[in-house]
Every structure is written in structure tokens, then in C-alpha cells.
Amino acid sequence: MTRRVVITGVGIVSCLGIGAQAVGAALRQGKSGIVADPERVALGFRSPLTGRISGFDRQAYLTRKQRKTMPDCALQAYAAVEEAMGMARLSPEDVRESETGIVFGADSSCEPAIRAVDIVRASGETKAIGGSAVFGVMNSTVSMNLGCVLGARGACWTVSAACASGTLAIGQAAQLIALGQQRRILCGGAQEINWQAASSFDAIGAFSLDTADPVRASKPFDARRDGLVPSGGAAALVLEDRESAIRRNAPILGEVRGFGFASDGDKLAVPSGDGLARAIGLAMRQAGVHPEAIDYVCAHATSTPRGDAVETRVLLDVFGQARPPVSSLKSMTGHELWMAGASQAVGCVLMASQGFLAPNINFEKPDDLSAGLNIIRETIPHGPRLTLCDAAGFGGTNAALVLGFEG
Template sequence: MTTLNRVAITGIGIISCLGCDVDSVSDALRQGRSGIVVDEERKSLGFRSALTGRIDGFDGKKVLSRKERKSMPEFAVQAYAASRQALDMAALDETLVRSEDTGLIFGCDSSCLAAIEQVDLLRERQETKSIGSGQIFRSMTSCVTMNLNTLLGTKGACWSLSSACSSGGHAIGQAADLIALGRQKRVICGGAQEINWQSMCSFDGLGAFSVREDEPSAASRPFSADRDGLVPSGGAAAVVLENYDDALQRGATILGEVVSYGFSSDGENLSVPSRGGLQRAMLQALQRANLQPQQIDYLCAHATSTPAGDVAEAENIKAVFGENSPLVSSLKSMTGHELWMSGAAQVVYCTLMARDGFIAANINFKEPDEAARGLRIVTQTLPHPPKTVLCNSAGFGGTNACLVLDFGESH
């Protein structure tokens, strides 16, 4: 039987509507501070909902030169910034970064704005030569990893993973598997999501967004009976994973451990989650971690504040945990739904909670609906860290990713 390597978390980075550095984001999580606003431009354009997460204080010009940014949409620049934060925290020597033992995997499922911009240029100028070479790379779904690979000089695995709103979760899981199997010694991984209105107009047309524009910070209400839809958001999250023994040997600060990765697909519906798919992924993650359900003390839920999605997740959680629910919160109550990056962002948020000694609340929770009754929803910030965590993420098409994280005393 193959002996698997342990996988350490040694660095994290984040650009989100909660802040542009890990300390600001940790403070927002602790305080229960929302990053959701009303975007008046969306309203003037005819959006049903003008609500969105908003990233304040990020300036790509301070991160990369104009030439370097030429082939990068804003969310790819944010992914680079988050990765740099994570690498600085991990204190990885540049020779290790620029190694064939170092991989790069990000979850990303669209690059909408660049495609629109090049078509607009063609219509305006009636020629293609003025579009510019940068738009080729900006418009590709793999734009994050191809650009980061060039900038960071990594020489191992390099690809983007596309699986809707579970993309970030699958990217972290696949990166951990590569290390566990000995195929990479370290992987820079995460997720990125564009936050512009152009990428959200068709989603708005589905009627899935909350319309509580009178109080934006209270619009996202996962698991609450009075929820009326999700709020779109975005940014970038990055995690440095390493072979645990190698990290110990070089004296790295180990923030936690990715113990296991479970995955599944529903095989049923494009947009409506099933009553069994996420359950199978959770059980697989627990089995691979050699854990019983009662050993999970905190569950970071995918719950996006949609009527059908939250019900399905609540029922899947109950199917796994029965009457013994762990503490549960959906941090999308503060961030909105960060879509492609959300699974990776959850790993960053949980690592921050473990580092800084608290469990963040599911804010805006009033009363549970029937499906959520019995879940131990965290409604106030708790003054102790999570230790053994299950992170859920799910996406259109019924794709599910679950990660077990360990933040025990040994770290």
C-alpha cells in the first residue's frame, strides 16, 4: 500500500471584498463585517439586482508593471498579489519557487471582460490588428496560471481547473493530492473570480440574486428562512501547500494541514443540487481522513443564500452528521458568493480563524427554514479556533469538492 505524504499549509493570501491583506480580512471576519454594496452602474444598466461584493484599495499598478499586466485581466493580477502574499508568509526561497518540484494550480471558469473588449474593439475599428496580443491571453480561462507561471518561474504542474463554483475547492484538493502522491513537493494553488458587471448580467437574468438593496450588508442570508438569493462577489485567494516533512525541515511555520479531499458529481441537473451528491463527497473526504463525522468540530458551508441550494446542503449535512451537527457557518453571509474562487477562499478564511483564535459567524441569520433546523448555525463570533474542519463547495452541473483541514495543537 502506498504511503501518502502529509500536506502542510505554509502560506495564504487573499484579495477580497473583506480586504486586500490577511490581517484586514481576519479582522472583518471576526467583526462580522460585510463587503457587499449597491453598484449604481448595474442599476442604471437594467440589472434586476445591483448588489455585489466590492474590492476597495487594490491597485494593480502597484503590484505589476504595465507591460506585465498587458496579458492579465484584473482578477489575474489579484491572483498574483494573493500568491505573493502567500509566498511571503511561507518564506519560500526563490530557488524553491523556481523549481520543477513546485506546481501551480488555480480554479477559474471564465474570463468574460477580455472577450467583450476585443469584440468591441473590432466593431469600433473594423480591423483586428489593433486589438493587441495581450487580449489573447486575457480572454483564456487559463489566464491566471499561464501568467503566474511566467512571473513566478515555477517549473512543475501548471494548469487552471474549471468546475464552476467548486473550482477553487477542486484546485486545492488536486494540489494536495499531487503532494500526497509525491509528484510535487509544493504547489501554489487557489482560485480567482472577476467581479465586473459584464460577467454577471446573464446570471442576474436568472433571478438568482438577492434584491435587498435597501440594506446591502444584510442581503446575503445563508440558511435563513427569509433569504431571497445570493450576492455575486469575487477576487482571488492563494494557498501554499508543501510536503509536511520538507516544510518542517526548512523551518517553515505550519499553519495547518490538508488532511483529505473528497469529490463527487450529482449526475442529475445543471442548476439544482441533488440530495446525495454533496453527501457522497463529504463522506469520501471523511473516509480518506480516517475520521468519524463527530470528529469534525466546524463545517465551513458552501451555502450561497439561495432557497434551493441551502436546503440541499442542509439536507446533505444532516445525512452525514445526523443529530450531531458540528458548528456550521457560511462566510458568504459577509463576502457574498465568490463563485470560482469561493472554495479556495474558504481555506484561507478557515486558516485565518485557526491562526487568530475564533470562528466567524453566519451573519444575518434570523430563523432557520425546515431543512436547516437542527444545524448548529454560528450566529455570533466564537472566541475559540476551529480544529478539525470540513469545507464544502459545489457548482453548476452538480460538481462537489470537500476538504478536511486540521489545525490541531501540533501546528
Template sequence: MDHRVVVTGIGIYSCLGENLDEVTKSLYAGKSGIVFDQVRKDFGFRSALTGMVPEPDLKNYLSRRQRLGMHQPAVYAYMATRQALELSGLDVDFLETTETGIIYGNDSTAASVVEAVDKAKEKHDTTLIGSGAIFQNMNSTVNMNLSTIFKLKGINFTLSAACASGSHSIGMGYLMIKQGLQDRIICGGAQEINSAAMASFDGLGTFSVRESDPTKASRPFDRDRDGLIPSGGAATVILESYEAAIKRGAPILAELIGYGFSSNGDHISNPSIDGQTRSLRMAMNQAGIAAREVDYINAHATSTPVGDGSEARAIFEVFGGEIPVSSTKSMTGHECWMAGASEIVYSLLMMQNSFIAPNINFENPDEDSAKINIVAETKAQEINCFLSNSFGFGGTNSTLILKKFS
């Protein structure tokens, strides 16, 4: 028996705001979170642009022992998950006595590893690195910390799939609940914001160098785009079976009805239209809906010349040119490992408030983007069903479809 899968809580900590209300206002206003970071320029970055995320102080929430094993991905994920649990009506007492799982997307812990190695080199004594370093350094840092803090008793693992990590985490949670293996799973994605995490990425030459005007630098689908902007933070989406949500009187924000995935099986970094269209069609087939029933597409489009063009062609091939499309990365930059989760949160906020956030900085279409319906300014619109794309290095593709609960 397949179970319906619903969303009962969401949380966000991003360059658009530290909570759902702040982020909603930023989305509606088309406000960019991109800044020039002098630290990166001094470090030797080709591009010093980034989506800036404040470092939260957890002393008011957690003990020193609880904080010891947490670095940026876990810290940001904690802030997002606190919000999501509160909205969902879940507390530690309930979580400790139920089988609640966690599947979180994360694909790096660069800064904590660098800090630990540097300390060992300086002291010539690994015992002085500190007991918390190992829990900060592991890629599963988010799951280890959050499952311990919130007393989670269900499935517990990190999903690592490059820039599709957050989306796949939600997709895997969906499949487990749909099959009856879990009643409830905390899903999401986290992305560290530090220089160490992005130095090698910057070295590829894929970042925008439009440093004189940071808020105009991220230009998904625009003819004059010159690269992406790295960003970060965390986003949490709580999934439950319909039965479990109703049983405890939880708020139901939306229903997850489709998850598509594919692997390009080709180039390690270049996109594939074939891989993307297979992911799109799989999600549509699983959801059992026609193209005309999708009211909005939140595109993966990162503001790279090749990537955006490929996605525009894939969207046109599957949906034609009528459905409204925007990339919230025009405001946030590319939130990498968290992007697939944060863009579900952004789209749900649009659904709740009946608007489509703009693809800012879209001034001149190119041959590919001219074929699809890019929303360049905030648009009032009812959204009953939306689709979100996430594509990652290594050719991993993920597509999620959500609709209003009824």
C-alpha cells in the same frame, strides 16, 4: 508511499479586506462586504448588489510587459499569491530553481473577451486589439501569468469547475503531493468582479433583490433568503509535502487530511443531497476521522432557497445537528470560482485565532436549517479540525478537511 500534505502559506484579496489581517478583523466583527453598485443598475441588472473589491495598482510590483496580459482574475490572484509566498518564505530565486507547480481555479474571463471584441468591432481591424488580449481572454490567464511572473517550473494548469473551482484546485494539489508527483503547488481560486461576468447569472433571477439594505441581503440558511449576491477577488493556498516544508524550515499552518468529490449526474443547476453526502463521506473516509472530530463546518450555503435547504439536510444526514456551522458567504456574498479557496483561508484564520465567524443575517431558521447548529454570532472556540464544502453548476461537489498540524 503517501506523503503528508501541509499548508505553508495563504493569501487573500476579497471584499472583506486586501490582506490577512484586514480579513481576520472583518470575519471576527461579522462585517459585510456587500454594496449597491449603480453601474450594474444602469447596465440593466435585476439586482445591483455585489461584494465590492478594489482594483489594485500593480505598477509598483510589475513591469508594463508583465501587466499586459493580466485582467481581473490574474490581477487579484497575483495580489493573493504575493501574500501567500511571503508568508511561506518563498521567493522567485527559490521558485526558479525548484519544481513548484500551480493549479488555480478560474471559470471565466468575460470582461476581457467583451473588451477585445468591442475594440475589433469599433476599429474593424483585429490587429488593433492589442497583443495582451489573448492572454487576458483565455481561461488559463491566471496560470499563464503567475507561472511566468514567479518562474514556476512544476505542474501548470487551470481548474474550471464552476463554484467548486477553488476547492477542487486545492484537492488536486493535495492528491499530486500525496502521491509524490510534486513537492509544492500553489493552489487557489480567482473570480472577476465586473458586470460582464455576472450579467447572464443575474438574468437567471437567482440574485437577491433586497437592494434597500445591501448588508442584510445575503442570508444563508435564513427562512427569508431570496437569492445570492455575486462577489469576487482571489485566494491562494500553498501546499507542500511535509518533508519539503521541513527541509526548508517553512511555517506549517495546517495539514490537509481529506478531499472528497462527486458529481450529481442529474440536473445542470439544481443541487443533489445524494451528491453532497457522497462528497462529504468520501472526505471523511479519506481523512480517517469520525464526525465528532470535526469542530466546524464552513458551509457552501449561498443564500438561495433550494441550495441552502439541500446542504442543511446533507449536513444533518452525515453529521447530525451538533457541529457548529456557518456560511461566510453571509458576509462576502458568493465568490463563485474563488469561493472554495477563500473559504479555506477564512477557516484557517478562524483556526489560528480561535473563533467561529458568524452566519450573519440568520434570524429565522426554516425547517431544514433548524436541524443543524448555525452560529449566528461570533463564537470563541478552539478549532482543531474543520470541513469546507463547495458545490457548483453542473453538479460538481468538493469537500476539504484540514486539521491543526501536530
């Protein structure tokens, strides 16, 4: 037997706002968090477009000593986890139990590594780097720092799988709980939002060059799409064994009904769609639902010509005539990369709890494929009951979640 896995808390730091209320309001209103960054223009970037987090104060969290080992994305993950814990009514003692774990999706920590190298080149010695830098340069910096700050004694690790990292972290956390290996897990994803992390993507021409009006640059599924817009932050969920949540009288915000994963086994940067289709199929089979039961698809769609086309074909094949409402939150947030899947999941919880379906803004002209999808152009005033979230990443890594909000 497996245990039912429920969501009892969420938290988020995003270019749409800081905290669940602010981000939920932005999603409902169809607001964009995309700007043009003058520093990227000065540095010679092809595209200056980026999500921008406003109002996040590093000094407001933890002690100076604790912050020293934490790059911005790790501290933002802490802020998101802190909010999720509060919503879930979790005490610090609850988190220090051996059956409480941390699993986060993250796949880079560029800025601390570059800063350390610059110090060595400028000073001619390594000791000038200091003793805290090593903990910031590792891919596991988020889970490592969270685990020590919160005193976690259960699972504590990072899932690194490109843009499927956040989705896979949630799915793996749900598996650990369903199997009885953990009672609850703080999970999610984090992504640094600096130019250093974006430079190699800019080099391969992955970003949109539609810079005339930044808020209109990210346009998933639209025929005019010309590339993604980088973004980041952190999103967190508290997953918990349902019986444990009921005993604690915790709010049950939703349930992880199904989780699927699969790989293309083909090209590094060009998706085939095969793995994504199998991941979605596996998630729905585990949930025990047919395509007709899904009443909302929170799509991965990043606003790239090839990626969106492949995903569209998969969704058309999977859902056929069912045509559930579809939107990509990346039309507002840009592509939050390693955090994206966790951001989608948090977004779905917010839509369910606040009673709406978010629009796919900037969708004005469908192409021959996307014309077959039921793309949400305006906010729908009711929440989802059964949602599919899908994710795809470099290396042909794919993941999908089925989330239920039926009580």
C-alpha cells in the same frame, strides 16, 4: 505510502479587505463587503448587489508589460500568491524548482473577451485589439500568467468546475504532493468581480433582490433568503510536503487531511445533494475521521432557497446528532463563485491562527430545515481544530476538504 500535506502560507484579496490580517479581522467582526452598484442599475440589472474590492492598486504589482496580459482577477491572484509565499518563507528560487507547481481554480474571463469584441465592432478590424488580449481571455489566464511571472517549472494549470473550482484546485494540488509528484504547490481560486461576468446570472434571476440594505442581503440558511450576491477576488494557499516544510523551518498553519469529489450526474442548475454527500463522505474517510470529530463546518451555502435547503439536508444526514458549529462566510463576502472554495479554506486558516469561529451574519429566522443546524450567530472566541469545507457548482460538481489545525 502518501506524504502528509501541510499549509505553510495563505494570501487573499477580497471584498473584506486586502491581505490576511484585514480579512481575518473582518471575519471576526462579522463585517460585510456587499454594496449596491449604481452602474448595474443604469445597465438594467435586476439586482445591483455585488461584493466590492476597495484599495487594490494595479500599479503596485509587477511591471506594466506583465500587467498587460493580466485581467484584474489574475493580478489579484498574483497579489494573493505573493502574500502566501511571504508567509511560507518561499524564495523566488524555491518557486522555480521543477517540483513546485501552480494549480488555480477559475472558470471564466469575461471582461477581456467582451472588450476585444467591442474593439473589433468599433474599429472594423482585429489588429486594434493588440497582442496581449489573447492571454487575458482564456480560462487559464490566472495559472498561465502566474507560471510565467514566477518562473514555475512544475505543474501549471487551471481547474474549471464552476463554483467547486477553488476547492477542487486545492484538493488536486494536495493529491499531487501526497503522491510525491510535486514538493509544493501554489494553489487557490480567482473570480472576476465585474458586471460583465455577473450579467448572465442576473438574467436567470439568481441574485438577491433584497436591496434595501445591501449588507443584509446575503443570508445563507435564513428563511428569508432570496438569492445569492455575486463577489470575487483571489485566494491562495501554499501546500507543501510536511517533511519539506519542516526542513525549511516553514510555519505549519494547518494540514489537508482529506479530499473528496463527486458529481450529481443530473441537472445543470439544480443540485440533488447526492454528489455533495458522497464528496463529504469521501473526504472524511480519507481523513480517517468520523462526523463527531468535525468541530466546524465552513459551509458552501450561497443564500439561494433551493441550494441551501439541499445542503442543509446533506449536513443533517451526515452529522446527525453531532451538530457541529456551522457558518457560511458568504453571508459576509457574497458568493465568490470560482474563488469561493479557496476563500473558505483561507478563511479557516485565518480562524485557526487567530483563534475564532466566524459568524453566519444575517441569520435571524431559520426555516424548518436550518433550525436543525447549529448555525453560528455570533463570533465564537476559539479556533477550529478539524474543519469540513464543502463546495457545489453548476453541472452537479461537488468537492469537500477536511482541514486539520492540531499541529
